[in-house]
Amino acid sequence: MDLSFSNEELAFRDEVRAFFKEAVPPATRRRMQEGRHLEKDDLVQWQRILNAKGWAVTHWPKEYGGTGWTPVQHYIFNEEMQLAPAPAPLPFGVSMVGPVIYTFGNEEQKKYFLPRIANLDDWWCQGFSEPGSGSDLASLKTTAKRKGDVYVVNGQKTWTTLAQHADWIFCLVRTDPTVKKQSGISFLLIDMKSRGITVRPIITIEGGHEVNEVFFDDVEVPVTNLVGEENRGWDYAKFLLGNERVGIARVGVSKERIRRIKELASSVKSGGRPIIDDPRFREKLTSVEIELKALELTQLRVVAAEGRHGKGKPDPASSILKIKGSEIQQATTELMLEVIGPFAAPYDPGENDGSNELEDWTTQIAPSYFNNRKVSIYGGSNEIQRNIIAKAVLGL
Amino acid sequence: MDFDLSEEQRLLKESIDGLLGDTYDFEQRQKHRSANGGWSRSVWSKLAEQGLLGLPFAEADGGFGAGAVETMIVMESLGRALVVEPYLATVVLGGGFLRRGGSEAQRKKYLPGLIDGSQTFAFAQLEKDSRYDLADVTTTAKKKDGGWVIDGEKFVVLNGDTADTLIVTARTSGGQRDRGGIGVFLVPAKANGVHVKGYPTQDGLRAADITFSNVEIDGDGAIGNPEDSIALIERVVDDARAAICAEAVGLMEESLKTTVEYIKERKQFGVPIGTFQALQHRASDMFVAVEQGRSMAMYATMALDFDDARERALAVAAAKVQIGKSARFVGQQSIQLHGGVGMTDEFKIGHYFKRLTMIENQFGDTDYHLQRISAQGGLLND
Numbered sequence: 141m142d143l144s145f146s147n148e149e150l151a152f153r154d155e156v157r158a159f160f161k162e163a164v165p166p167a168t169r170r171r172m173q174e175g176r177h178l179e180k181d182d183l184v185q186w187q188r189i190l191n192a193k194g195w196a197v198t199h200w201p202k203e204y205g206g207t208g209w210t211p212v213q214h215y216i217f218n219e220e221m222q223l224a225p226a227p228a229p230l231p232f233g234v235s236m237v238g239p240v241i242y243t244f245g246n247e248e249q250k251k252y253f254l255p256r257i258a259n260l261d262d263w264w265c266q267g268f269s270e271p272g273s274g275s276d277l278a279s280l281k282t283t284a285k286r287k288g289d290v291y292v293v294n295g296q297k298t299w300t301t302l303a304q305h306a307d308w309i310f311c312l313v314r315t316d317p318t319v320k321k322q323s324g325i326s327f328l329l330i331d332m333k334s335r336g337i338t339v340r341p342i343i344t345i346e347g348g349h350e351v352n353e354v355f356f357d358d359v360e361v362p363v364t365n366l367v368g369e370e371n372r373g374w375d376y377a378k379f380l381l382g383n384e385r386v387g388i389a390r391v392g393v394s395k396e397r398i399r400r401i402k403e404l405a406s407s408v409k410s411g412g413r414p415i416i417d418d419p420r421f422r423e424k425l426t427s428v429e430i431e432l433k434a435l436e437l438t439q440l441r442v443v444a445a446e447g448r449h450g451k452g453k454p455d456p457a458s459s460i461l462k463i464k465g466s467e468i469q470q471a472t473t474e475l476m477l478e479v480i481g482p483f484a485a486p487y488d489p490g491e492n493d494g495s496n497e498l499e500d501w502t503t504q505i506a507p508s509y510f511n512n513r514k515v516s517i518y519g520g521s522n523e524i525q526r527n528i529i530a531k532a533v534l535g536l
Numbered sequence: 537m538d539f540d541l542s543e544e545q546r547l548l549k550e551s552i553d554g555l556l557g558d559t560y561d562f563e564q565r566q567k568h569r570s571a572n573g574g575w576s577r578s579v580w581s582k583l584a585e586q587g588l589l590g591l592p593f594a595e596a597d598g599g600f601g602a603g604a605v606e607t608m609i610v611m612e613s614l615g616r617a618l619v620v621e622p623y624l625a626t627v628v629l630g631g632g633f634l635r636r637g638g639s640e641a642q643r644k645k646y647l648p649g650l651i652d653g654s655q656t657f658a659f660a661q662l663e664k665d666s667r668y669d670l671a672d673v674t675t676t677a678k679k680k681d682g683g684w685v686i687d688g689e690k691f692v693v694l695n696g697d698t699a700d701t702l703i704v705t706a707r708t709s710g711g712q713r714d715r716g717g718i719g720v721f722l723v724p725a726k727a728n729g730v731h732v733k734g735y736p737t738q739d740g741l742r743a744a745d746i747t748f749s750n751v752e753i754d755g756d757g758a759i760g761n762p763e764d765s766i767a768l769i770e771r772v773v774d775d776a777r778a779a780i781c782a783e784a785v786g787l788m789e790e791s792l793k794t795t796v797e798y799i800k801e802r803k804q805f806g807v808p809i810g811t812f813q814a815l816q817h818r819a820s821d822m823f824v825a826v827e828q829g830r831s832m833a834m835y836a837t838m839a840l841d842f843d844d845a846r847e848r849a850l851a852v853a854a855a856k857v858q859i860g861k862s863a864r865f866v867g868q869q870s871i872q873l874h875g876g877v878g879m880t881d882e883f884k885i886g887h888y889f890k891r892l893t894m895i896e897n898q899f900g901d902t903d904y905h906l907q908r909i910s911a912q913g914g915l916l917n918d
Contacts, residue, residue: 141545141605142538143838149537212537398916422910429915430832430854430906437831444539460824529823530816534796 143440145212153216160224163189172225173400174501175508177348180263180305186227187260196258197234204242204254211447215440222392232264232301233257237310239383240327240376244368249329267297267311267330267354268377275524277312278321278374282356284313284328290360291315291328293336296353299518303339303352306332312373319371327373329365336360344514346507347489381520388458388519389465391436397472398429405479415479424478428471435464456532459525466515466522473509480505539834541609548602549609551586556617562884565618573698574742575621584653589627593635597647604840607775608782608833615786618887620741622656625695628779630657632772633703633720637760642722646701658699659776660690660723660746661769668900670705670769671715675748677706677762684758686721686729686751696744697734699725704748705769708762719762720769727751739891767845773899774852778836780895781852781859785833787895788826788862791870791888795819798874798885815873822866829862846912853905854915859895860902867892 145153168182190196199214200206209217221228229235238257241249256262273280282295293313303309309330316324330337336359342351368376402425405416415421442458477484480502488503516522530536541549559579560568568576583589591606593599600606607628614623627650634646649655666672675688686706696702702723710717723730729751734744760768796819799810809815832855839851867889871878878885896902909915 141541141834141838143835145537395916398914402914419907419910422914423906426906426910426914427857430857430909431828433835433854433915434828434832434858437835438827440537441539441831444537448540457827459820460827463824464828523817526817526820527813529820533823534816534819536796536800536810536816536819 143437145216149212149216152213153220156217156220157224159193159195160220160226163193164224164226165189168227169225172227175504176501177350178227180302183227183230184260184263187229187258190229191259196229197238199235200238200254201242204238204250205258211443215443219392222390223396225393225396230260230263230302232266232310233260233262235383236266236380237264237308237329240310240367240380243379244327244372244376248364249367253329262307263302263305265300265303265306265309265332265354267300267309269299270296271298275521277377278325280312280314280325282311282313283317284315284326284361286315286363287360289363291363291366293328293330293356293359293361296355298342298351298353300339300352300354301350303332303354304341304349308332309354310367312377315373316371322374324371325373325377326370327367327376328361329367330356330359330361331365334359334361344511346510347487348507348511350511389435389439389461390469391432391439391465394432394465394468394472397469397476398425398432401425401472401475401479404476408479408481410481421475421478425475428468428475431464431471432468435461435468438464456528459528459533462519462525463516463522469515470512473505473512476505477509541605545605545609548591548606549613552588552610552613553616555582555586556613556619560617560619562618562887565620569620569740574736575698579619580621580653580656583621583623584651589623589653590651592627592631593643593647593651597635597643598651599635599647604775604778604837607779608837611779611782612786612789612833615783615891616790618740618787618790618884618891622658622695622698624776624779624783625658625699626650626656628776629659629694629772630699630701630703632775633659633759633768636771636775637720637765637768639756639759641756642759646722649700655700656695656698657701657703658693658695658725658744660693660696660702660704661773662691662693664689664691668904669713670773671718671766672713673705673707673718674712675704675706677708677719677721677758679708680752682755684721684753684755684762686723686748686753688748690746690748692737692743693746694737694741694743696746697732697742701725702730702746703759705765715766716764718764718766718769720759720765721753721762722757722759723748723751723753727753737894739894740887770849771845774836774848775840777852777856777899778833778840780898781829781833781836781855784859784863784892784895785826785830787888787892788822788829788866791866791885791892792819792822792826794885794888795822795870795873802875818869818873822869825862825865829859829866832858850909850912850915853900853908856900856905857902857909860905863892863896864902 171178197205198207202208241253270280284291284293309332311328311330312325313328314324315326336357338355340353341349343349406414408415439461483502484506486503568579587600588610590599591602595601631650634643663674677684677686702725704721704723706719706721708717708719729749731747732744734742737743799815800808802809836852836855839848842848870885871889874885877883
C-alpha cells in the first residue's frame with residue numbers, strides 16, 4: 141500500500157500543470173474563477189487548444205486520438221484541469237456520444253463524427269430525459285417510425301443542456317412499442333438543423349439558460365444515423381451512463397472553491413475581524429475540507445481498483461463519489477453564501493445576456509448556490525445512487 | 537499509488553482472521569471477557585505464537601520490522617471480532633514508547649516479554665482535568681538519589697489493572713500546561729506506592745484509576761528525555777489514534793454486515809424489512825460512512841510515516857474527525873435498524889455500538905480534533 145504518486149506520475153503532473161497554467165485563455169479562466177456561465181466560444185476555443193495538444197479526447201482508444209494513459213494519469217489530468225481552473229471538455233461529445241460511436245457505430249459514423257467531436261466542430265447535446273421520464277428513463281415516449289430510408293421522429297426531450305448551441309443531438313427513441321420498455325429503444329443521431337425541431341429555453345432558478353426543451357414534430361432522420369442495431373439502444377445508453385463515473389466527484393472543483401472561500405473570508409469582515417477568524421465558521425469549513433479529503437481518497441481507491449482490474453463494469457462503490465461529491469459541492473456554495481452575507485442580494489440581470497451591469501463578481505455567489513442544487517439531482521439523483529448501493533453492494 | 541495489500545500483508549490478514557475465526561465469535565468473546573482480569577491469557581498466547589505481538593518491532597529487538605499498514609490490518613481485524621485483549625495498550629502504546637523512544641537497554645529489558653506475551657503494558661496519561669491535552673500534566677517526577685520519585689493521579693488507564701508495567705507521563709519541570717518539562721517513565725505496577733483501582737469499562741474492556749504516592753523508580757526508568765518528551769508522546773498517541781481508527785473501521789464493517797443480514801431476515805407485514813426503501817437508504821448511508829472512514833483510516837496510517845510532524849498530526853486528526861462522525865452514525869443506525877433487539881445485551885450489535893462510542897472519546901473527540909485543524913488554518917493549504 142502506497143498512497144504517494146511515483147516519480148513518473150509527479151513529472152506528468154508538473155507537465156500537465158504547466159500546460160494548464162499557460163494555455164487557458166485569461167478571459168475563460170476569469171469567468172470560471174468567478175463562477176460565471178461560460179460562453180460557447182470559451183468552450184470551442186479551449187477544446188481546439190486541447191486538440192492541438194493531443195489532449196482533446198484523452199480517454200479514447202489510441203486509434204481514435206486517445207492518449208493511452210493509466211487511470212492515475214487520467215485522474216491527475218482531471219484534477220489539474222479543475223484546479224487550474226480550466227473548462228472540462230463539453231461532455232456530450234467527448235464523454236458520451238463519442239465512446240458510443242467508436243464502440244457501437246459503423247465505419248462511416250466513426251470516420252465522420254469522431255474527429256469533429258475532438259475538435260468541437262459539432263456541438264452535441266443529449267436527448268435522453270423526457271417530461272415523464274426522469275429517473276425512470278426507460279419509460280421514454282418519443283417515437284421513431286421507419287418510413288423508407290428515414291425514421292420519422294415525434295415527441296419531446298427535456299433538460300437538454302446547451303441545446304441552444306447544438307449542431308447535433310443523440311436521442312433515445314422508441315422504435316418498438318410492443319415489447320418490454322427496455323427492449324424497444326434505439327439510439328439515433330439527429331441533425332439539429334432538421335425540419336420540425338424546436339428548441340425552447342428553460343430558465344433555471346438562478347436566472348441562467350443552461351437547459352432546454354427540444355420538440356420533434358415529424359422530424360425525418362436518415363436510417364444511416366442509427367447507431368448499432370435497432371432496439372438495442374438501451375444497452376448503448378447503459379454503456380454511456382456507466383462511463384466517466386469517477387469524474388463526477390469533482391474533487392478539484394471543490395478544492396478550488398474552498399481556496400476561493402478562504403480568500404473571500406479573509407477580506408469580508410464581521411465585528412471588525414475577517415470572517416475566517418470566526419471559530420464557528422472555520423470549523424464548518426474545516427469539516428467540509430475533511431469530508432473532501434476523505435472523498436479524494438475514496439476516489440483514488442476507485443481509480444486504483446480500475447487500474448488493477450481494468451475498465452469494465454463501473455464499480456457500484458462509485459455511487460459514493462456521486463453522493464458525497466454533490467453534497468460537498470453544495471456545501472461549498474453554501475459556505476460562500478454565508479461569507480458574503482447581506483451582499484448576496486444584488487442581482488445582475490445582465491449576467492445572462494452578457495451586458496453585465498454590475499461588475500462585482502460577488503453577484504454570482506447566490507446564483508451559484510441556487511444552480512448547484514442540481515448536482516444532487518442530475519446524473520442519477522442521490523436517491524437513485526442510494527438505491528444502487530442498496531441493491532448492487534448490500535444485496536438488499 | 538497503490539491501495540493493495542502486498543502478498544505478505546495479505547497473508548498476515550488471513551492468519552489473524554483465521555485465528556479469530558476459530559477463537560473469537562461473539563459468544564466466545566463474552567467468555568474471554570469474564571476471564572480473570574477481563575481478557576483471555578490463552579488468546580493472548582496465541583496472538584504471541586503467531587508473531588502478532590512482535591510485528592512493529594525491529595528485527596534486532598526480536599520483532600518483525602513491520603510498518604504502520606500491518607498494525608492497521610491487525611487493528612481492523614481485532615475490531616471486526618470485538619477483541620478485548622490489550623493489543624492497543626501493550627503493543628501500540630507500550631511498545632510504541634519503547635520502540636520510538638526507548639534506549640537499547642530498555643528495549644532489551646522489556647521487549648522480549650512483550651513479544652512473547654508474558655508482559656503487558658498500560659499508558660497512564662489522563663488526569664482529572666487534562667481532558668485531551670497531552671501537555672496538561674500535574675503528576676510529578678522528582679530526582680532523588682540518582683532515581684525518580686513519582687507522585688500523582690492518573691485515570692481511565694486502559695489495561696491498568698492487569699498491566700505489569702505502567703508507562704506514566706509526569707512533569708519534571710514547568711507549569712501544569714507547559715509543553716516543556718514532561719517526561720515518560722516506566723513504573724512497575726507492583727512498585728511501592730502504586731495504588732490501582734480497576735473496573736470494567738462501558739465497552740467491555742478493563743481500566744483503572746491509579747494513584748502514585750512517593751513511588752521510587754531507578755534512574756534508567758525514563759524513556760527519552762525526561763525534561764522534554766512531549767514530541768514523543770504526541771508521536772505515540774498519533775500511532776494509537778491511527779490504530780483505533782482502523783479498529784473502528786473493522787467495528788463499523790461488522791456492524792453494517794450484521795445489520796444488513798438482519799434486515800434481510802427480519803419480516804414485518806409479510807416481507808423482509810430490508811425491502812423498505814427508507815431502510816435501504818439508511819443502510820446505503822451507513823456504507824458511505826464506512827468507506828469514507830476507511831479512506832481516512834488508510835490516510836492516517838500512511839501519515840504515520842510523514843517526515844513533517846505537523847503534517848502527520850493534521851492527517852491523523854482529520855482521520856479521527858471522520859472516524860468519529862462515521863462511527864457515531866453507523867453505531868446509532870445499527871441499533872435503529874435492529875429495532876428492539878438492538879437494545880438487548882444478548883445481541884452483539886449493541887456491544888459494537890458501545891465500543892464505537894468509546895473510540896470517539898478516546899485520545900481526542902471529534903470537536904477537539906476539528907478545533908486543532910481549524911486552528912492550523914484547515915487541511916488544504918497548498
